[in-house]
Amino acid sequence: MDNQPEKITNCFLPQLVDQIFDNLQRKVAITTPTKETRSQFFYDLSVLLGEELVRRTLQLLDVYRFTYYYAKHRQNQCVVELYKGTEYFRLLPKINYCKCDFFQSYVLQLPTGLLYPDIPTSQEFELAGWNEVSRQSYTCQHVLGLRLQQLLKLSDQKVNEKILYPAEFREIYLSIFED
Template sequence: MQQITPTILSEVIEKVLNRIEERLLNSHEKQLTTQEYIELNVLFQEEVLAKAFHIIDTQTIVSYRQENTTNELIEFAGSWPSQTVYKLFPFINFCHCTFFKDEILKAPEPAYYTCEHVIAARLARILNKLKIEILPKHKFNFIQKQIAPQD
């Protein structure tokens, strides 16, 4: 049996998420089907997916978009009592959380593809559960520098 490489897994995940997004855009229904939920459970593992849905259901997830561009950042607060604020690029599989660092970046053979924060950000976009704020360039750049400081 051939091992699934991170590249192949990434491609499969993108195809599934894009298919779900396309179906929801072209449908009056705005929720996942049972089959889609099962597919996401297999791809992301049930415990991580459940945490992502908890974030979507309990937090305000903000999409900061730079006016007149496609630039976007996603932001939401972590669970109490940590009050960590997560800022993510919506289509990049990276997060500053401890889980991502320990279970994905440092693990010799990661058991997970990503963390609940990255999944929540992507699914919130797909399910249209974002608060959208359009920002002028200087304000957007200020927030962006908080994620990726530039030299």
């Protein structure tokens, strides 16, 4: 029974996060957000998702680039690739899923043995650099980073678009779900 408030909070978390984004989106549509508005937005996100996740997401926005892939003749379908050097993550906008270790371990809570067959299931595993509070999360810095990038409209230097033939797009799309 002790976990009851936590379970209730977790079931509303996606809606609360969406509400925070929607509130800022409405304000951005009307006028340029003030420093206070932006501060309140990041404070609200930090309260719900944790300061560390929000901080790491903001750091990600500084160093990652975004490529939006669209299928030729079907531009309503999109895959976004976040990348820095040779490291990349492919995401679907508005879908809370990522193949990164953090998402698999701390969002999906997949067992260590399933994720890392080389590590005995009895051995504790934790990702380096993440604090105790972050070990159970609603999302990862890549998914949150994509949402922030779309909301804040980062400079064109960090974002580009590519139109692909259907077969090429399908290959990129399917790669999101491959192990």
